[in-house]
Amino acid sequence: MRKTATTLADGRELIYFDDTEPYTSGAATRELRDRRDLDPVAATSTMRYDVLTGEWVTLASHRNSRTFLPAVAECPLCPTRADRPATEIPAEDYDVVVFENRFPSLARGAEPPATDHVDGDDLWPQRPASGRCEVVCFTSDHDLGFAELPLPRVRTVLAALVDRTRALSALPGIAQVYCFENRGEEIGVTLGHPHGQIYAYPALPPRTEALLRQSRAHHARTGRVLLRDVLDAERRSGRRIVATTEHWTAYVPAAARWPVEVHVAPNRDVADLTELRDPELEDLAALYLDVLGRLDRFFDGVGKLPYIAGWHQAPVEEGRELGRLYLQVFSLMRAPHRMKFLAGSESGMGAWISDTTPEAIAARFRAIAPGPVPS
Template identity: 30%
Template sequence: MAQFDLKDHSHRRYNPLTGEWIQVSPHRSKRPWQGQVEKTGGAELLAFDPACYLCPGNVRANGEVNPTYTSTYAFTNDFAALVEDVPAGEFRDSDLLLAKSEAGICRVICFSPRHDLTVAEMDAAGIRSVIDLWIEEYNQLGKNKNIQYIQIFENKGAVMGCSNPHPHGQIWAQQSIPAEPAKKQQHQLDYFKRKGVTLLADYQVLEQKHQERIVFENDHFIVVVPFWAVWPFETMIVPKRAMARITEMTEAERNAFADAYRRMAARYDNLFEVSFPYSAGIHQAPSDGEAHAEWHWHMVFYPPLLRSATVKKFMVGYEMLANPQRDITPEFSADRLRSLSDTHFKQHIVSEIPKP
């Protein structure tokens, strides 16, 4: 019998952060990269859109007027999924029907006054302003004794449910720890108790050793396609120094984080030469006043595009009923992303236009 090979044989991979498994079937894609680049001809956006409720000076749906902001801007979501004035209580019928009230705060974070930009096309200084605002918001929300977890995230692209192309993200702060961070909380704590070091600190050592899944790195962060990645071109930004929360970053680390965020977003756009959709977010320690030495914060990117701008991955059939599955391996995805430029493809196009 042939010797087992990750590149050729069906197998399951374990995610130590969540305790879950993913099915990998590399034999289904002996030629996973067909080379096609099917571009989607999206309409060119204006730098300022008078109909956009996120642009500076425009009126929002609730009648409030945005300030004429010149960098970043944050406000409480006009249609928030979580609100503060929810009466405490629960519904229970036996051990099977249970509901509990959940209060919280939802904030919208405008990354730039420019309607036509995305993170991939912003400069590192502009992204650094976003990171500074995230930290400011985290500090303010964390002072609320009713807030136990703060989820920072960005949805990019209509396919990811983003209803407005203006560059923005959200922060949901709530009473309880959501499911995904809760799983990571438990597994990181278990690992730290056994090893005395964070799970992601040890994981970095392994990735540095193998050099198969690292997309790029700078002085303070590595960007890697996780060994257990579910989405075709899923990546994770991990600080080289173990920190429980983004509030612990030094000035140099904040700059390096902005650099990594920009470079990764640009590579995504360069992959199929489109504005690449994704959901991205930061997982970090609960805001419960505890130190949480077991936590090693990280940012994850979950993009749906598979082979081109028009071929997407969906969770269907086996994946909805059993567990996630992928054909192209994380190693292949990392190699493909690693081969791309950090310079956005639109800049290449502009530089190639002959001057009159």
């Protein structure tokens, strides 16, 4: 694999991860510079403290004008080719490429708000929404999905996530690095090209805060790491196991809140992607494809399930010793073409109602034979 870094016309970083000879993209970077006339990225995001919940909410009003479902000929994630306007990627082809988001929720150099409290009131602290948002293009082929990538390409994507996790964790002020993919217009994806995202948060997100609170209580009581004990308990029970490999276990969590949900955890204690060894990464690439392939046949008559796949990694500093890597893959589809909506109880009260059971989800996953993705 060859890694080549460059910058876009507005100064954003872009990094090619080439896995196939001839290294098309990296080789061409000097000639194929980004010649677009781009305004600098507006880094106007602010985080406000929601005193009713104790959570930080990011306000990124510049994002409301972001690119929305462009025609394929205008896809900003395709390579730049002679017959069409320049895209975000100034190369005629690429394997995997990562670059800073042009419409970032969190931005390096975010301007501090004029005061450190909204209206100067103690109730409402605010701060710049610093951090970083990156886009990861999995392939230059606009029409592929992650589940259809060849195994070596999945390995390259994972290598890119490892690289970015390491680099972003080393930046000052980053609390946690979250690599994720949203797929499907049903969940609001605004660009059809197969891609993922990386958010480097400047503060621990609420779900991590909750996990850390739970992990600390568990550790105080038992002296053990909660996520390790959960994995052991799932393996002991076996009722929600989807698949096991030499290095990984895929299971439906015992209190799954989504209509389709599976967690993939390493058998060895690992804090984040950077600590994985080569055999673990190889094994993961195959299992990831297996899980996504089954997801795409979870419901009869639904070809490609909308899903969210996110890597929960140990925090960079605070709470790192209790963190343990796992991948969460879930869908909001509850029946063929029927989405689970988060209505009054979930959105208003945070009280989740599931229309299925974790054991039923696991049984369905196990019943699906691996195989090619239906088109």
